Amino acid sequence: MNDKRFLKLFKILSNSGTPMKSEEICEQLDIAPRTLRNDLKKYKSIFLENGVTLISKPGVGYRFDIFDQDLYFRFIQDLIKKETNGQHIIPVYPEERINYLIKSFLSTYNYIKIEDLEEELFVSRSTLTNDLKEVRERLEYYHLDIENKPNYGMKIVGEEFHKRACISKYYFYTDSYDEIILNTEKNENKEIIKKLLYDTITENDFTLTDIGFQNLVMHIMILLMRMDKLTEDNIIESSYKSLEDEKEFRIACLLAEKLENQFKVKFPKKEIYYITIHLLGKKSMQFNDTLLISKETQDLLNYIFEHIKQNFQLDFSQDFELFRFLSLHFQPMMNRLKYGLYIENPLIDKIKNENHLAFEIALYAGSIIKEIKKYDVSVNEVGYVALHFALALERVQEKIKSKNVIVVCARNITCL
Missing domain, CATH: 1.10.10.10 (Winged helix-like DNA-binding domain superfamily/Winged helix DNA-binding domain)
Known part of the structure; x- marks a missing residue:
């Protein structure tokens, strides 16, 4: 079997949305019609074994009919892997x-x-x-x-x-x-970066969420990968300079120093600001941090609760648990929004489908944040906020106890 010609033939028929005449196929393969007929006869059983039927209609042409998608896609992956000498598999879905x-x-x-x-x-x-x-x-x-x-x-x-x-x-x-794409050699640095980050935050009594830790490790890997793109800006935004007042900036400086010593590089100051932003946006706040919640955050939540009551007829003002959870959530979230730090939410579709009301309330809260703070709140952020409101709605339902109702008509006859 001429593997190279077979692969090219398979590509031509796979990519064609309509039947192809033998003349067209022969022209692209640079072969004679007789050779094509012999090839198709020889390859027909291979097509069938891998989820494809070769349909031939006189005067119309040849086309593929895929009867087993999984077999077909696996076959394509195997072909491409063979074509690229086993280097990697090109995606097909x-x-x-x-x-x-x-x-x-x-x-x-x-x-x-x-x-x-x-x-x-x-x-x-x-x-x-x-x-x-x-x-x-x-x-x-x-x-x-x-x-x-x-x-x-x-x-x-x-x-x-x-x-x-x-x-x-x-x-x-x-x-x-x-x-x-990332380069295998650079992936070998991952464990070193994780250890340096873990040591730095532990020494400074700082905690990150698990996903925040992993994301920051990845950010540093990317930073090292793109060292040739790093530049020291003569003009640095004032919003970045204000980060120097944060505890996270001091931790970022210590981490940067360790990374520079380990990898023999020099980080521009802006890169230290970027690390600071990651620390601010993904730190883990605990219940004992409640006293650290800013008055600004408390006022914003009270304002949101007040407007939710007006628009949804739901009063969360006495739900201290919701207030506390949202306060802890809002602190890093507002930092993410302020500095344009993106966050993923793998459960977003499930949250929207299973918590309609909570999601609507969270969307409304997001619109208030945009109105007051001028920050765009992504649907992923909205999804996480919706989870807090979903739990609060469950607590509301638990408080509603069933009541026996008796309806008496004008003739003093009990109807229900």
């Missing part, structure tokens, strides 16, 4: 392709041609165009875009901080493509 495209754009500073992506991903131009539309929508969440330059190709454009946030998301949930 739409969601996998979209993630792969985003990671590919994030991993290079150069332009990528659409023709190269078609060949690499084993898809047609129309399929790739649809995927890129979804890619643009997802990048918009991080204030990033894809720039098209004639004769050069496409690349991601946007601020470095936003690129880092996007990279954190798309590399945090590791899959089989990450080690190729």
Whole structure:
């Protein structure tokens, strides 16, 4: 079997949305009609074994009928793995392709041609165009875009901080493509970074949420990976300079010093600010931190509760547990919103589907935050806030006790 010709034939028939005449296929493969007939006869059983029936209609042409999607996609992955000499598997499902495209754009500073992506991903131009539309929508969440330059190709454009946030998301949930793009050698530094971070926060009596810890480790890995892009800005935003008054900035400086000594690098000051923002946005606050809740946060919550009562006829003003949980949640959340630190919520669809009222209340609370603080509250943040309101609504239901009701009509006859 001529594997190379078989792979090309399989690509042609897979990417064609309509039947293809033998003349078209022969032209693309640069073979004679007789050779094509012999090939198709030889390959027919292989197609069947892998979830595909080859349909042939005289005067119409050839097409694939996929009767087993799982077998078909596994077959494609095996073919591509063989084609790339076992280096890595190219994604075949739409969601996998979209993630792969985003990671590919994030991993290079150069332009990528659409023709190269078609060949690499084993898809047609129309399929790739649809995927890129979804890619643009997802990048918009991080204030990033894809720039098209004639004769050069496409690349991601946007601020470095936003690129880092996007990279954190798309590399945090590791899959089989990450080690190729991230570079295996740099992954070996992960354990070193984790130890330095753990030692630093422990020495300073500081706690991070588990996911916050992992995200910060990933942020530092990305920082080291992109050292050639680091610059010391002559003008640093005043909002960043104000971070120097925070305890987290002192911890960030200590961590940066350890990282510099370990990896023989020098961090610009702005990078220390970025680490500070991560610490502020993902620290774990405990119940004994309640006294540290700012008056500003308390006033904001009281204002939100007051307007929820007016619009939903639900009074949470006496729910101290809700007030305490939201106060602890709001402190790091407001820091995330202030500095544009993104957060993922893998349960967002489930929260929306199973807690309609709580989600609506949380959306309303988010609109109040935007009105007062001028911060955009993402749907992921709204989802986490909704969980607090869902628990509060459950407590409200538990307090409602069933009552026996007797209805007596005008003739003193008991009706119910």
